[in-house]
Amino acid sequence: xxxxxxxxxxxxxxxxxxxxxxxxxxxxxxxxxxxxxxxxxxxxxxxxxxxxxxxxxxxxxxxxxxxxxxxxxxxxxxxxxxxxxxxxxxxxxxxxxxxxxxxxxxxxxxxxxxxxxxxxxxxxxxxxxxxxxxxxxxxxxxxxxxxxxxxxxxxxxxxxxxxxxxxxxxxxxxxxxxxxxxxxxxxxxxxxxxxxxxxxxxxxxxxxxxxxxxxxxxxxxxxxxxxxxxxxxxxxxxxxxxxxxxxxxxxxxxxxxxxxxxxxxxxxxxxxxxxxxxxxxxxxxxxxxxxxxxxxxxxxxxxxxxxxxxxxxxxxxxxxxxxxxxxxxxxxxxxxxxxxxxxxxxxxxxxxxxxxxxxxxxx
Amino acid sequence: xxxxxxxxxxxxxxxxxxxxxxxxxxxxxxxxxxxxxxxxxxxxxxxxxxxxxxxxxxxxxxxxxxxxxxxxxxxxxxxxxxxxxxxxxxxxxxxxxxxxxxxxxxxxxxxxxxxxxxxxxxxxxxxxxxxxxxxxxxxxxxxxxxxxxxxxxxxxxxxxxxxxxxxxxxxxxxxxxxxxxxxxxxxxxxxxxxxxxxxxxxxxxxxxxxxxxxxxxxxxxxxxxxxxxxxxxxxxxxxxxxxxxxxxxxxxxxxxxxxxxxxxxxxxxxxxxxxxxxxxxxxxxxxxxxxxxxxxxxxxxxxxxxxxxxxxxxxxxxxxxxxxxxxxxxxxxxxxxxxxxxxxxxxxxxxxxxxxxxxxxxxxxxxxxxxxxxxxxxxxxxxxxxxxxxxxxxxxxxxxxxxxxxxxxxxxxxxxxxxxxxxxxxxxxxxxxxxxxxxxxxxxxxxxxxxxxxxxxxxxxxxxxxxxxxx
Numbered sequence: 051x052x053x054x055x056x057x058x059x060x061x062x063x064x065x066x067x068x069x070x071x072x073x074x075x076x077x078x079x080x081x082x083x084x085x086x087x088x089x090x091x092x093x094x095x096x097x098x099x100x101x102x103x104x105x106x107x108x109x110x111x112x113x114x115x116x117x118x119x120x121x122x123x124x125x126x127x128x129x130x131x132x133x134x135x136x137x138x139x140x141x142x143x144x145x146x147x148x149x150x151x152x153x154x155x156x157x158x159x160x161x162x163x164x165x166x167x168x169x170x171x172x173x174x175x176x177x178x179x180x181x182x183x184x185x186x187x188x189x190x191x192x193x194x195x196x197x198x199x200x201x202x203x204x205x206x207x208x209x210x211x212x213x214x215x216x217x218x219x220x221x222x223x224x225x226x227x228x229x230x231x232x233x234x235x236x237x238x239x240x241x242x243x244x245x246x247x248x249x250x251x252x253x254x255x256x257x258x259x260x261x262x263x264x265x266x267x268x269x270x271x272x273x274x275x276x277x278x279x280x281x282x283x284x285x286x287x288x289x290x291x292x293x294x295x296x297x298x299x300x301x302x303x304x305x306x307x308x309x310x311x312x313x314x315x316x317x318x319x320x321x322x323x324x325x326x327x328x329x330x331x332x333x334x335x336x337x338x339x340x341x342x343x344x345x346x347x348x349x350x351x352x353x354x355x356x357x358x359x360x361x362x363x364x365x366x367x368x369x370x371x372x373x374x375x376x377x378x379x380x381x382x383x384x385x386x387x388x389x390x391x392x393x394x395x396x397x398x399x400x401x402x403x404x405x406x407x408x409x410x411x412x413x
Numbered sequence: 414x415x416x417x418x419x420x421x422x423x424x425x426x427x428x429x430x431x432x433x434x435x436x437x438x439x440x441x442x443x444x445x446x447x448x449x450x451x452x453x454x455x456x457x458x459x460x461x462x463x464x465x466x467x468x469x470x471x472x473x474x475x476x477x478x479x480x481x482x483x484x485x486x487x488x489x490x491x492x493x494x495x496x497x498x499x500x501x502x503x504x505x506x507x508x509x510x511x512x513x514x515x516x517x518x519x520x521x522x523x524x525x526x527x528x529x530x531x532x533x534x535x536x537x538x539x540x541x542x543x544x545x546x547x548x549x550x551x552x553x554x555x556x557x558x559x560x561x562x563x564x565x566x567x568x569x570x571x572x573x574x575x576x577x578x579x580x581x582x583x584x585x586x587x588x589x590x591x592x593x594x595x596x597x598x599x600x601x602x603x604x605x606x607x608x609x610x611x612x613x614x615x616x617x618x619x620x621x622x623x624x625x626x627x628x629x630x631x632x633x634x635x636x637x638x639x640x641x642x643x644x645x646x647x648x649x650x651x652x653x654x655x656x657x658x659x660x661x662x663x664x665x666x667x668x669x670x671x672x673x674x675x676x677x678x679x680x681x682x683x684x685x686x687x688x689x690x691x692x693x694x695x696x697x698x699x700x701x702x703x704x705x706x707x708x709x710x711x712x713x714x715x716x717x718x719x720x721x722x723x724x725x726x727x728x729x730x731x732x733x734x735x736x737x738x739x740x741x742x743x744x745x746x747x748x749x750x751x752x753x754x755x756x757x758x759x760x761x762x763x764x765x766x767x768x769x770x771x772x773x774x775x776x777x778x779x780x781x782x783x784x785x786x787x788x789x790x791x792x793x794x795x796x797x798x799x800x801x802x803x804x805x806x807x808x809x810x811x812x813x814x815x816x817x818x819x820x821x822x823x824x825x826x827x828x829x830x831x832x833x834x835x836x837x838x839x840x841x842x843x844x845x846x847x848x849x850x851x852x853x854x855x856x857x858x859x860x861x862x863x864x865x866x867x868x869x870x871x872x873x874x875x876x877x878x879x880x881x882x883x884x
Contacts (some may be wrong), residue, residue, distance in 0.1 A: 058850065159821060163708060175818050178826040179832075186836045193835040193849040314711040316705075316820075323824045392597065 053253055054188040059264035060254045061192025064199045066265060069244040069332060070272035072325035078241050079283040081295035085234040086226040090196035091284045093235050098273045099243045100391055105269060108248045109262055114402060119253035121343050123401040126408040140250055140340035141391040146386055148333035149364045153375040155326040157286055176356060184338060185350055188254055191335060195328060205209050205321045206275050213282040213301035219286035230257060240383030243390035294377035297323060300333045414508050416444035423448045426497060436464060440473045444510035453503040462516055463505055476516055477699040479507065486518035503824055531633035533800060541634040541673035548652035550579050554635040555582055569600050575607035578652040588645050590875040592840050596647050611654040618660065619839055625803050628839050630659035630666050637671050645877025661840040666860055670798035673862055681862040687725060689860060691796030696804055698790045699736060699812025700823055706732050708819030724780040733816035735779055739787045742769060842875030
């Protein structure tokens with residue numbers, strides 16, 4: 051069992067902000083527009099509705115059982131095997147998402163910045179930093195994210211505002227069919243569902259009276275930003291998404307120099323790199339926590355080693371090229387999403403229904 | 414007691430040291446012995462205040478009559494075990510043939526400088542006093558600022574050989590009792606042969622002793638220490654050191670100057686932003702520059718890019734080696750200027766700035782933009798009120814990261830550093846508080862500086878007993 055210190059609602063909110071925003075603003079808009087044209091702007095809205103339903107269940111559970119962990123709730127309501135199943139799914143979920151994230155970010159970096167560098171550069175940069183963050187614990191990680199949150203917040207607003215200035219015409223709507231829309235929505239569901247981590251650390255979050263908004267507001271802002279970036283991208287590059295695969299970066303990379311200040315694409319590049327570090331660190335930390343829930347005697351260092359081992363294995367042998375990564379993200383990972391969007395809410399509903407059974411032992 | 418034998422005994426114990434002074438007197442059949450160290454005792458005061466009154470007095474028969482003859486307040490009676498320590502601390506030891514005990518007269522005196530303005534913390538306005546090496550003077554400098562019974566000084570002693578006096582000072586009812594106890598226990602547990610300066614205690618009191626970052630506050634100015642004690646911090650005064658330590662310590666203290674409190678609050682806020690920018694430029698500037706120059710040159714303005722290309726065309730070294738060379742050169746000159754006598758300082762500046770810098774550029778060995786970037790990075794560090802030379806190490810680190818791994822490595826380093834710093838706590842106070850975790854009320858005296866009337870509470874970043882400071 052993890053011995054992490056508790057985090058405040060504000061720190062949980064910062065984590066939510068980065069988790070929600072990070073992996074939906076780089077390649078997702080381009081892939082969506084390629085398949086559904088202007089309707090792409092509605093896909094994130096639909097998927098966020100499902101994600102917020104999950105967050106709603108989290109709030110309900112947290113209010114009802116403020117000091118219980120999700121594993122305890124599941125164990126008392128459904129039995130020991132359900133706990134093992136949940137944690138196995140958590141482990142698989144976070145590892146698979148980490149692999150997808152790493153591949154997407156290394157593809158971006160290779161095509162935009164490090165044209166001639168070896169893939170080893172990314173390992174050398176990512177692995178020590180995210181391992182240090184994960185080993186430092188939830189509280190330290192949360193504090194670090196709180197420090198960066200205002201800067202990143204302003205940076206995202208800046209990109210969105212500048213992106214709007216690049217819009218020249220409005221595309222035609224309703225060019226894609228309903229089935230196309232639904233297939234695309236399902237195909238890219240893997241980019242969502244990250245806020246399931248809240249269930250994993252629910253006993254570590256200290257929420258005082260009236261503080262739920264500190265978690266909800268950053269989450270809501272992150273979702274609004276994702277939708278805005280999608281809308282700007284659709285309006286700007288509706289017919290040429292294949293030429294602009296990295297949405298957040300491309301939104302302002304074609305903007306001319308302002309007053310000799312230099313090209314502005316450094317700004318989104320900084321944002322993307324910071325997002326990548328934070329999200330990968332969170333995936334690693336949550337993988338470690340769920341692994342420690344499965345093997346109670348496992349220490350932090352060993353669980354970190356296990357993550358790095360499997361991560362390197364998967365990154366090097368399962369997904370490597372951009373087409374493999376997209377296949378992995380669109381064809382394999384969507385089935386993993388049954389976990390956050392179906393299994394976790396089911397366990398939550400069961401947990402909410404068996405209040406007496408859960409509270410019985412501990413009063 | 415055989416007085417002559419006892420005198421001989423003391424001389425033997427003190428290895429017949431050249432500064433041991435002894436006197437013998439016989440009055441009314443009572444033998445009186447005196448032992449003291451003339452190197453740290455006021456000889457004139459001894460003769461006029463102790464020896465002479467005793468020698469003229471006719472009624473010396475026991476300790477009581479001896480005390481009446483001397484008529485001083487600094488008298489105490491100690492046992493055989495304690496007496497040697499008192500002599501070594503600068504007291505005069507008097508003993509009688511009719512008594513087995515020893516009378517101690519505190520008569521310490523050694524040359525001490527005046528509490529002048531410290532050279533490392535000059536101020537434009539505000540008090541100019543500075544701590545000195547004498548612990549008594551330092552304690553009086555603190556005491557003068559608090560006419561309050563709440564001010565507590567606790568005596569401790571550290572050092573098997575030096576037996577250095579250490580005083581823990583705090584305001585009772587304002588400083589947190591647990592923090593005071595924690596600090597006292599830590600000091601008591603220190604097993605060391607000697608403490609020569611307060612910096613000996615710094616790594617022993619820090620929560621993470623191996624960290625490069627400063628975790629114990631220090632100041633040479635009594636007004637700063639008094640202000641910190643009013644916030645609920647604990648001060649540690651070490652005999653022989655003009656630097657007083659304060660705990661708990663948070664990073665924000667590095668951005669605060671005593672001048673901020675004696676000037677307009679809007680201007681003080683501006684200065685704090687300048688210091689923050691200075692710190693960021695010093696730590697990150699050269700590293701970012703080299704990362705952009707080597708990996709992301711396309712984000713630089715075209716005109717500036719042309720300037721860089723023009724100036725670096727003839728340079729035989731890579732930009733990485735060039736920036737490392739200039740940074741190293743700066744540190745060599747800095748070290749040299751510290752060691753050289755002041756009259757040679759001008760010569761060092763001429764050699765450094767003109768011969769090495771200017772000629773290096775003209776000879777095509779180093780480029781002007783790199784010299785400017787390194788120079789700005791180095792100068793910017795001195796915007797911080799207290800010396801923080803160890804921050805230079807981070808500058809080197811970010812240069813290496815930027816040059817080898819580009820922006821990805823550079824930002825990775827920044828995140829690593831923040832995460833590392835966030836993990837540090839000083840006696841329960843998060844190192845980056847009140848920025849992280851964000852504490853709204855403490856930010857009134859954080860990067861912002863609000864008027865004094867609005868600073869109604871003590872800092873919440875660390876534990877203290879009474880939160881209100883103004884009703």
